[in-house]
Amino acid sequence: MHTPPTPDRAKPRPRHRMIDRVAEVLDLVARRPHGANLTELARLLDAPLSSVQGLANGLVATGYLEERDRLYTLGPAPHFLTRLAGTPDSDVVTHADLEEIHQQTGMTTVLGIIVGSDLYYVDHASTSPTYGYLAENYVKRSLLRCSSGWVLLAGMERRDLWARLSTAREQDQPLVERFLQELPAIERDGLVVTPDVSEVEIEGIATAVTVAGRTVAAVACIGDHAEVAAREDVIVDFLRDKRQRWGERRGER
Structure with a gap:
């Protein structure tokens, strides 16, 4: 297994079993607008009903879940925390921006963020049902298997980056060396152009x-390789222009 050149102390952040369970429960109920019952939660966590009941009661008591008719839904606490924190930084990119890029380039355009160890598309502009499914259902993607992931990896704190790379899946290990070779250019330009790393024949140019x-x-x-390659210059120029404008919205120079 390839191990990237990392500081000795660059180890993955330790996980906490209870936090993992809470995160799994919140993720499940957030995807179930009509609610999930206790049996579904126990199956998800592979835990006894009695143990899960205690966890669910605690989350209801603190407002993270609501229980009605024995069904659990997301409570007001997550929404309240979002309001307290203010507008997410990623909201500097609007849906209108994605639509504009889609119209100008003719390509499916997606907005991706990191949650935990994975990439999620949280908005998109596309006429493709495939890409629409990925975004609208918040399907997680491997960071090493798409252009958006490479951009996000390059922007990480070194400790977290080295830890992610050193624990990559065995089938992704060849991509680690490729990513490290491209890392200085990605950091300099803020762009990843057709890395050819997808497992599903999807190519992309990301900023x-x-x-x-x-x-x-x-x-x-994103799109098929030939389509993206044919429009590479147009896409790169337009993404660079948009990135500059996003910076200006936040007062960056």
């Missing part, structure tokens, strides 16, 4: 979305 010098999201134009 970083930065706020106060931090990469908070990635915007990518």
